[in-house]
Amino acid sequence: MMTTKRMFNRMVSLISTIVMMAVMAANVTTAKAAEEFNPDTMISEIAIMVNEARAEAGLEKVYVLPYLNEVAEIRAIETAINYDHRRKDGYGFETAIDTEMVTFTMAAEALAAGCETAEEAFAEFAANGAMMTAEMTHIGIGAVYDEDTEYGYYWQMTMVSTDQIFAEQYIPAENEIVPQSKGDITGDGVVDTFDYLALTGYLDKMSKGIPVHFNEAQLETADCFHDGIVTEADAKVMVRFILGEINSLPCEF
Numbered sequence: 001m002m003t004t005k006r007m008f009n010r011m012v013s014l015i016s017t018i019v020m021m022a023v024m025a026a027n028v029t030t031a032k033a034a035e036e037f038n039p040d041t042m043i044s045e046i047a048i049m050v051n052e053a054r055a056e057a058g059l060e061k062v063y064v065l066p067y068l069n070e071v072a073e074i075r076a077i078e079t080a081i082n083y084d085h086r087r088k089d090g091y092g093f094e095t096a097i098d099t100e101m102v103t104f105t106m107a108a109e110a111l112a113a114g115c116e117t118a119e120e121a122f123a124e125f126a127a128n129g130a131m132m133t134a135e136m137t138h139i140g141i142g143a144v145y146d147e148d149t150e151y152g153y154y155w156q157m158t159m160v161s162t163d164q165i166f167a168e169q170y171i172p173a174e175n176e177i178v179p180q181s182k183g184d185i186t187g188d189g190v191v192d193t194f195d196y197l198a199l200t201g202y203l204d205k206m207s208k209g210i211p212v213h214f215n216e217a218q219l220e221t222a223d224c225f226h227d228g229i230v231t232e233a234d235a236k237v238m239v240r241f242i243l244g245e246i247n248s249l250p251c252e253f
Contacts, residue, residue, distance in 0.1 A: 048172050183238055
């Protein structure tokens with residue numbers, strides 16, 4: 001017959017095992033959450049939802065400005081430490097914006113915490129109401145994940161009203177072009193004159209300071225010269241490939 005002491009020891013052992021399994025499961029869940037959290041993709045999704053909501057309300061769409069995305073990420077990191085519209089130095093969130101980069105007449109901030117998906121973060125942003133301000137023209141969205149904080153996930157949206165036009169500003173599209181190969185800027189699976197025209201059009205607008213947008217995949221595939229930047233050299237290489245003078249892309253000379 002099992003003694004009381006042996007029964008007690010077995011119970012302690014069983015409880016310890018259950019606790020260890022629970023801790024291991026929690027660690028796996030946390031690691032998986034961090035691995036699956038892709039801010040870049042979610043930021044694009046939120047920006048699309050913002051413009052859909054504005055369009056439904058009869059408001060003009062807002063541009064995503066990469067610089068403001070950087071500002072928003074800084075603020076997201078700050079709110080993970082101090083969840084407040086004021087910064088650590090006591091000044092307002094708008095001081096995170098370098099006015100030499102963006103001059104604005106109005107600025108607003110929306111915060112969200114604990115949201116694991118773009119939909120959840122958008123719902124909290126929408127509750128703030130700032131994104132429906134008619135005068136707003138540009139936004140930036142940032143997100144961070146830190147398992148050692150209270151909420152884990154922290155989101156920030158910066159919105160400004162400005163009359164500036166930025167070469168890198170863009171309105172996100174639901175169906176982002178996905179290139180199938182190097183040089184396939186249009187995403188139709190072949191490299192032809194349409195890709196060449198897309199590339200030269202992009203370069204022309206960039207040189208004139210006209211707003212134009214290539215997504216990250218398009219910028220990467222447009223680098224036909226393989227030097228890390230998109231210039232006229234890439235267009236020259238592309239046209240040589242289309243004419244059959246070179247057999248593959250990218251091509252280095």
